[in-house]
Amino acid sequence: MAVLGIKAPKQDDWARLRGLQFAKLANRNNILTRMIAHAIAALVVGWVYWNLVSPVLLGVWLFCLVGAISFIGHCDRKLAGAENTRLTQEEFYRRTTAVTVVSLVWCVPTSIFALYGTLADLLTLWTAISALIVGLVLIVASAPLGTLIFTSLTGISAAATCLFLGEYPAAAMIVFFILVVTTGTIESARTYMTARIAEAGMAEKSEVVSLLLREFEENQADWLWQVDTKKRIRSVSPRFAFALGKPLEEIEGNSFLQLLAGDSWESGQFSPSLHELAEKLKNRENFSNLMIQVTINGRSCWWELSGTPIIDERDVYVGFRGVGSDVTEQRESSEKIAYLARYDTLTGLPNRLMLNEALRDAMLYAKQWRTRCAFLMLDLDRFKAVNDSLGHQVGDKMLAKVSERLKELMGENAICGRLGGDEFGIVIRDASAKGSVDALARRIIESLSQPYDIDGNTLYVGASVGSAVGPRDGKTVEELLRNSDLALYRAKDEGGSEHCQYEPTLHVHAEERRKLEASLRHALERDEMSLNFQPVVDANDETVVSFEALVRWNSEEHGFVGPDKFIPLAEDTRLIIPIGTWVMEQACIEACNWPSHVRVAVNVSGEQLIEPDFASTVIGALSKSGLEANRLEIEVTESIFLRDANVARAALEQVIALGCTVALDDFGTGYSSLGYLRKLSFSTIKVDRSFVQGAVQGSAESLAIINAVVAMAESLEMSTTAEGVENAEEAEFIRKLGCKKIQGYYFGRPMPAHDARQIFVREGLRRA
Structure with missing residues (x-):
């Protein structure tokens, strides 16, 4: 089956062998000879059945035969160069199909035309086809499957006709002929294929040997060396002399070790590897791939030497012989790799x-x-x-x-x-x-x-x-x-x-942080987060103008966790992104329950601002709740501009373009306040509570800062909010300083959403 091409054993590259097998079919003389043979056989058919079969039927048959022969010739020409490639299944199947078509065309005379003639006519026809079969066996022995298909189909057709006419001996002879041809075809193909495989193997081995010899001859880094019993150079190789950088006459008879040691020979301070080589030579030991540090013309090099002692026919030691290579570049590369593996390239x-x-x-x-x-x-x-x-x-x-x-x-x-x-x-x-x-x-x-x-x-x-x-x-x-x-x-x-x-307590903090992080990852899905709202009032009439939304976390595992504890953790782990999105959506939904003039302020982390879809998050919160954009205020601190100022600024500009307002929280505690006030249109500046408390306690610096902020905000058409006001005296003091809005425990602590709504109920009753 493998010889026929039906099976391909796994142990060899049979696709390559198929190429060797079918390459002969593409020979131009081969194709021409087969066409001539078919033409002669077709003339015999025409001569025998010209007066017996309709000329139209003969003409149609001849036309089909010419087409089939042309098709198989086209397939065979495509196999040119197959010995250098691998025969594909598509090419194999196409060639097999073409042979089958030709065989079926030749079955027409033996099965149809023969019915109009005598047995003698049939035997004449079969003689022509037999000659064609024998020719195929000799010419295309490399591809036996086609010959077997042609022989089988035409032979079976002829034998069947003989049986139909009652000529049993003739049918038996045709079957016997088919068996003989089949056996001979397979054996001939096996012999041909074995020869081609051996030929290809020898060619490949010859090419490999030639390549190795050429590589050795052309590579000037390899050489032969030989020393006598006194370790003096004998039979100098020209390449060895080239490697030493000396003429042949200066090397012959000199000490091998002295030549390798160079200038360090006199001082005796040469490398330990030369000592090892000397010991090998002294003890007459075989060695292989021994790395030697040598000095050639004042330059340190690395050689790789292999050697074996020479014993003459009388079992007498006469010296050493070996090969060597200059591996300086490889050694330096390996040392560089080792350096890169252990040292930082930048520092x-x-x-x-x-x-x-x-x-x-x-x-x-x-x-x-x-x-x-x-x-x-x-x-x-x-x-x-x-x-x-x-x-x-x-x-x-x-x-x-x-x-x-x-x-x-x-x-x-x-x-x-x-x-x-x-x-x-x-x-x-x-x-x-x-x-x-x-x-x-x-x-x-x-x-x-x-x-x-x-x-x-x-x-x-x-x-x-x-x-x-x-x-x-x-x-x-x-x-x-x-x-x-x-x-x-x-x-x-x-x-x-x-x-x-x-x-050791640091482990406790680290473990606590790890557990907090694990719980925080599931806080939203467990519905552990909630919002509190702290009112911001007008400094003059003390009516509520906005609420600041503040997130709270009541964990099932850890109880109430303060914002100062879980907010930094959320920012470090980037959990602040989904938490911040949830806060914004819930704050906007709750703000829809307030009077239309009351805004909601949402704190936004720098991690949220650098997200590419931050503006989409704001749009989603507004559309989901139905809140007007001008009622949402985004609160940021100056620290957001230290991460990526351009991205943060672009994100805030997109939010402002939507109609939202932006407030700058904890003003004065950052690094570049004035610069960012100039670049962005903030609606509100929130004065940090540390300045408010300082001013109330009489700090001149704090008082000066608040006055400057108020004056600057008025000139930039911005509002100011003072944080951390805790009693009526502080509120009056801040009001006199010119702050437009006030926020602090005096007007309300952070409260649940239900309590925030009650404020508007009480205000309505008071006005009534």
Whole structure:
């Protein structure tokens, strides 16, 4: 079946073998010979049955025969070059179909024309077809399936006709002929295919050997070498001389080791690898792929040598013979890869992998000598603002300068590296001295807080440091890294530019934070969130003009969780996005229950503003509730502009274009208030409660700030809201300062939606 092409065993590339098998069919002389044979056989048919069969029927048959022969010739011509490719199933099936069509055309004379003539006419016809079959066996032995199809169909047709005419001996002879031809065809094809496979294999092997020989001859980095019993060069190879950079006459008879050592031979300070080579030669040991550092014309190179001792016919040692290659480039590449795997490319400091190894060694040292080691993890403060405002190129230069300052602070007892981003790590091998860790951390914070001059910009960043001491704070590398990270997180929480040492209580905070985060992820689906509303009143008549929507969380697992606790967590985990969307939708729905002149203010986080679909979120909340856009006020703080000022500004401009208003909360506590007041059309400036309380208590600075804000707001046609008013005296004081609106416990604490609605009921009764 495999020889015929019906099956393809898995152990060989039979698609390639099929190409070898069918390639001969595309030979032009082969195709022409077969066409001539068919033409001669067709003339015999015409000569025998010209007077017996209708000329029209003969003409139709001849026309079909010409078409079938043309079709099979076209198929065979497409097989040109098949020996260099793989025969596809489509080509195989097309050729088989063409042979079948030709065979069926030739069945017409043996099954139809023969009925009009005598047995002698049929035998004459079968003789012509038999000659055609034998010719096919000889000419297309490489593709036996076609021959078998033609033989079987025409033979069976002729035998069936003989049986119909009662000529049983003639039918038996035809069947016998079919069997003989079938056997001979398969064996001939098997022999042909075996020869072609062997021929192709030999050609491939010859090509591989030629390629290897040519590669060896053309590659000047490979050479042969030979030394005698005294390790002197003998039978110098020209390429070996080229590799040494010396003429042949200067090399012959010289010491092999001396040539490899170069200028360092006199001093004896050559590489240990040459010592190893000398030992191999001395002990007459075989060696393979031995890496040797050699000096060629003052340049250090790496060679890879293999050698074996030479024993003559009398079993006497006469020297060494071997091959060598210059692998300097490969060695340098591998060293570079090893460097990149252990060092940070930007700063040149050890990376996380090497720091882990150094910490592991320090912990082993501490365990062996009963001392202490330490790991400091530090993170740059305000680095993101530099990166976002001036670009990553300036940020990379700053990281390089930070690494230089860190290197200057490291002694022999410490190693610093970059963990990633703006995070660095320091391993202290021996931290037994009391206060040594804190002293180094303070020096780091002080050094990194100094100004940086980069591309004409004077920049300031600080550093927060967390430390853990081993084995007290952790007995494994992973524990020390985790605990120092917890300490760093604590230092960042305390405002930055601080050093915090690890304490076991930090685990409690971290675990509490983890559990809070897990619960917060399901707070909305569990319907644990609710809204409170705090009124904002007109400073003159003390009527409610708006409510600020404040989200509250009453967890099933943790009870009531304060906003100061879960809001920062939501921002860190980006859960503030779905929570903020829910708050806006619910606030707008509740505002529809208030009088038409009362607005609702919704606080928006910077994380929400940088979302591409923030404006769509606002539109969705308004359309879902049916609230007019001018009754929704978006409250933001100045900190949102530190993340991505352009994106935040674009988002707020889209909201303003919808008809909503924007209020700037906690004014005066940020960094660039005046700049953003000029760029964006804020409707309201909210004065932070710290200034309000300061002014009430007589602080001249706070009073001056409030007066300036009020004056500036009036000139920019903005309203002002004073926060944190807690009694009538404070309200009167703020009213005299010119603030338009007041918010504080004096006029109402944050309350549920039902209580907020009762305010309007009471106001209506009071007016009545």
